[in-house]
Amino acid sequence: MGEVLVITSGKGGVGKTTTTANLGTGLAQLGKKVVVIDADIGLRNLDVVLGLENRIVYDLVDVVEGTCRLKQALIKDKRYPELFLLPAAQTRDKNAVSPEQMKALNDELKEIFDYVLVDCPAGIEQGFRNAISGADKAVVVTTPEISAVRDADRIIGLLEAAELRNPKLIINRLKIDMVRRGDMMNIEDMLDILAIDLLGVVPDDQAIVISTNRGEPVADGSMSQAGQAFRNIARRITGEEVPFLDLDLQDNLVHRLKKILGFAK
Amino acid sequence: MEENKSVEFKGTGQGLAIRVHLYHENQQIKDIIQQRINENPSFYKGATVADLTCESLSETSKKELEQWLADEYGMIINSKSNGARIKQDEEKNILPRQILKNDSFEENKEYGTKFVEGTLRSGQIIEHPGDVVIIGDVNPGAEISAGGNIVVMGILRGIAHAGIHGKTDAFVAASVLQPTQLRIHQTITRSPDDVLDRSKNPEIAKLKDQIICVEPF
Amino acid sequence: MDFFKFFMGESKKSKNVAKERLKLVLVHDRADCSQDFLDAIKGDLIKVISDYMVIDENEMEIRMTRTKRDTDDTMIPALVANIPIKHMKDRKR
Incomplete structure (x- = not known):
């Protein structure tokens, strides 16, 4: 029996889709059977990030409406035979699916897969309610910006209200040099405010843009910091204890912060 | 004379x-x-x-x-x-249909040809039982489904599905043919993953022995 | 504020400003300061205060705001109640 993880953020553009694609890839690398679901109906994107956009014939709405069988809509990844994508419909809207239908779908998928990752749409409306329906755990993605953290806080509240207790936090796009100058909130600041467990920190990395351009997730063998960070997060999801990345070897401040947090000696 | x-x-x-x-x-x-x-x-x-x-x-x-x-x-x-x-608008809609329908689109007389002017964007669908002509580009994520042929006077980057009701000799033609996916009747094809040598010239896709063939025209 | 920032050094780095502002905003967000919520507080306050003094309930005002902390200049969220007193009750007991 697998596990359904919803990846959410509230605010748009913080990297939910990139995170979903990379965690899917990272988990598949570890030999897990994974399906990533694009729950952003009407604004699908996970397919292009994974480079699978030209293989889509059926989508989530087709499955839910019974136009096709579930297996027909699942798209096998180019690189990992155990990684699958269930794409969103592009020409429908959020109301094409109900939370009950999503739950039934997730229940069916977790019989087959070790991990079901749901890429949640931005916002807190119907699309969000659909995406979290049937999820066992939640991952909240935020960036060190005041607006993203505020929305993350709101989302954490909504998740808890929906009985999704103890969501885990991923801090994305941390700019080490700005943190060092004191011009960006650091890990400690955000954990202080949001008061949830940290699942991982992904540094701001140009490799993300390049890999997205190519449709190859950065976690796929890339030596980049972001790729390493995503692979580590994937391992943490499987329950492995992985030390947090030393994001800047020359930077004592980050090291000091980690010491405060107990992540480093 | x-x-x-x-x-x-x-x-x-x-x-x-x-x-x-x-x-x-x-x-x-x-x-x-x-x-x-x-x-x-x-x-x-x-x-x-x-x-x-x-x-x-x-x-x-x-x-x-x-x-x-x-x-x-x-x-x-x-x-x-x-x-x-x-x-x-009357001029635009009525007239070219009349001329083209009988000129080169003989087979779909009963449904006529649908003309669409402008860029088709992601999420937009054009469905028509006859032929479809797009005067403009078709962006990725946009979809055209036609009972007959599809002609794009622009760049076709989205999905084109010709002959949806079983017309196996339907074709898809475009000034630049770079679709995410091409479908003719029940046959589906997609662009190769290595997108290096894509033609910038007009091309036409037809079904030959259950395979979609693309050739210049 | 910019004038102060110059002298404040470390504590007024933009990330600290962000953090403070965020904390403040979140108190509002989390408190869900709906009118119902404030009315509930108002009702309870009236109950308590009425034991000691007679107040003008209609003119009473209660709202969430922010204020400077006494010890330093940090902004903190505050619940402000403006309660016009009509007269004190005779507290013989």
Whole structure:
């Protein structure tokens, strides 16, 4: 029996889709059977990030409406035979699916897969309610910006209200040099405010843009910091204890912060 | 000059241009026109006449001829001399359909051809049981489903599905053919993953032995 | 504020400004300061205060705001109640 993880953020553009694609890839690398679901109906994107956009014939709405069988809509990844994508419909809207239908779908998928990752749409409306329906755990993605953290806080509240207790936090796009100058909130600041467990920190990395351009997730063998960070997060999801990345070897401040947090000696 | 050449019919962007060359009596001209129209009545019926030139005729006779074309064949007269105006959108919609339907899209007479002007963007779908012509680009995420053929006068980057109801000889043609996916009847193909050598020239995709073949035209 | 920032050094780095502002905003967000919520507080306050004094309930005002902390200049969220007193109750007991 697998596990359904919803990846959410509230605010748009913080990297939910990139995170979903990379965690899917990272988990598949570890030999897990994974399906990533694009729950952003009407604004699908996970397919292009994974480079699978030209293989889509059926989508989530087709499955839910019974136009096709579930297996027909699942798209096998180019690189990992155990990684699958269930794409969103592009020409429908959020109301094409109900939370009950999503739950039934997730229940069916977790019989087959070790991990079901749901890429949640931005916002807190119907699309969000659909995406979290049937999820066992939640991952909240935020960036060190005041607006993203505020929305993350709101989302954490909504998740808890929906009985999704103890969501885990991923801090994305941390700019080490700005943190060092004191011009960006650091890990400690955000954990202080949001008061949830940290699942991982992904540094701001140009490799993300390049890999997205190519449709190859950065976690796929890339030596980049972001790729390493995503692979580590994937391992943490499987329950492995992985030390947090030393994001800047020359930077004592980050090291000091980690010491405060107990992540480093 | 032969008689049937003395009256010239020409399809233009604005409509039919009718040119009368020889000096004939009004009735003679009518007879010649009638003969031409009877060769392909559905083509001319309801067509727009953009220009009617006849050096030989007086203004009054010309007016009479225009009236006759309108009454007899339901043509819309839009010649400059006439001064009759039709609405811009009417002109766009009615006229090219009339001309092209019978010219090169013989097989979908019953449904006609749907013309779409402008860029089709992600999430937009064009569905039509006949042929579809897009005057503009089709972006990734946009979808065209046609019972007949699909012609894109622009870059096709989205999904094109021709012959949805089983017309296996349907084709997809585009000024630049770079679709995410091509489907003809029940056959699906996609662009190769290595996107290096994509043609920038007009191409046409047809079904040959259950395989979609793309060739330049 | 910019004038102060110059002298404040470390504590007024933009990330600290962000953090403070965020904390403040979140208190509002989390408190869900709907009118119902404030009315509930108002009702309870009236109950308590009425034991000691007679107040003008209609003119009473209660709202969430922010204020400077006494010890330093940090902004903190505050619940402000403006309660016009009509007269004190005779507290003989």
